[in-house]
């Protein structure tokens with residue numbers, strides 16, 4: 272399984288000289304299975320560059336959306352495979368309690384927000400209300416579960432043979448917890464992240480910024496570290512960086528995180544372009 | 552233990568902040584949580600009670616009808632909400648684990664999650680004034 276980060280920024284694309292190292296594009300991660308299965312996690316602005324690298328060898332594209340906040344779908348209309356006649360594309364994402372994924376996505380992919388309607392795209396598009404629980408895409412086992420974030424939002428766990436990753440870009444497991452981290456079975460997202468080789472997780476705020484943002488659906492870095500440690504992950508990639516966090520601020524926050532405790536996992540600051548390969 | 556569904560986690564967190572007594576059970580009727588205001592009426596701290604089966608909690612508080620006759624579990628609003636999947640309300644008597652009898656009014660409702668998943672049921676109850 273090979274994982275590549277195409278967008279690591281949270282909330283709003285933040286290009287500029289002060290964000291070149293960690294990147295300014297919003298959430299998008301590529302996952303390639305050993306058998307060639309091709310998944311894309313979220314369609315933030317990073318998905319445009321990913322699409323530009325794809326050649327005709329990709330038979331089938333599976334795009335897994337965690338939720339429909341703008342920073343996770345904004346790149347959708349600029350993803351090359353959607354514009355290619357006959358290209359097979361599957362989009363998976365959470366329905367709401369009253370609308371299916373198609374109706375929810377059409378609110379963005381239709382005028383006046385976007386000139387092309389979902390139904391007018393030339394590719395062979397199939398939309399799937401993402402099932403909660405386990406399902407398979409090619410050689411990959413996917414587990415989707417609802418997690419704590421405003422509006423229907425899922426996290427994903429992806430397993431290939433003995434290797435697993437978890438993707439929780441927007442997640443506030445500390446919401447309403449009197450003591451974080453409390454009991455594991457009462458912690459949102461815990462089963463998805465339990466023991467994974469690589470956890471890609473929301474790390475939007477510095478500790479001091481969190482009290483002003485309780486209920487916004489994101490984690491402070493100390494929450495992310497505590498969650499990763501309790502879940503027993505091997506590597507943590509910090510993700511969904513706050514638009515206000517420049518490269519220098521992120522360097523400092525990561526350094527503080529490294530010094531805050533003896534980390535039981537490898538801490539990897541999520542930078543656009545980073546790639547991870549797991550055998551097996 | 553497998554992780555609880557996020558709706559159940561959020562329900563417990565909400566209950567822990569509210570001032571109304573709240574009692575939360577899972578799909579099988581096992582007690583998952585009651586909050587501090589409920590502790591006052593039930594006469595024991597949740598930390599001391601822990602998780603209980605439906606058979607236990609539906610009898611341990613000795614529920615009785617207004618006329619003094621014992622109430623079977625299936626007459627309790629929370630059990631109705633859980634088993635019939637509909638809201639239910641009733642005024643009845645319970646005896647707390649502190650030995651004190653209290654007249655309570657209980658409103659129970661089923662918890663339905665995203666995708667129509669049955670997650671359990673919740674009851675909110677108040678000490679009711681004597682008639």
Ligand SMILES: [Zn+2]
Nearest residue numbers: 282340342441
């Ligand atoms: Zn986001």
Ligand SMILES: [Zn+2]
Nearest residue numbers: 338340441488
């Ligand atoms: Zn979001």
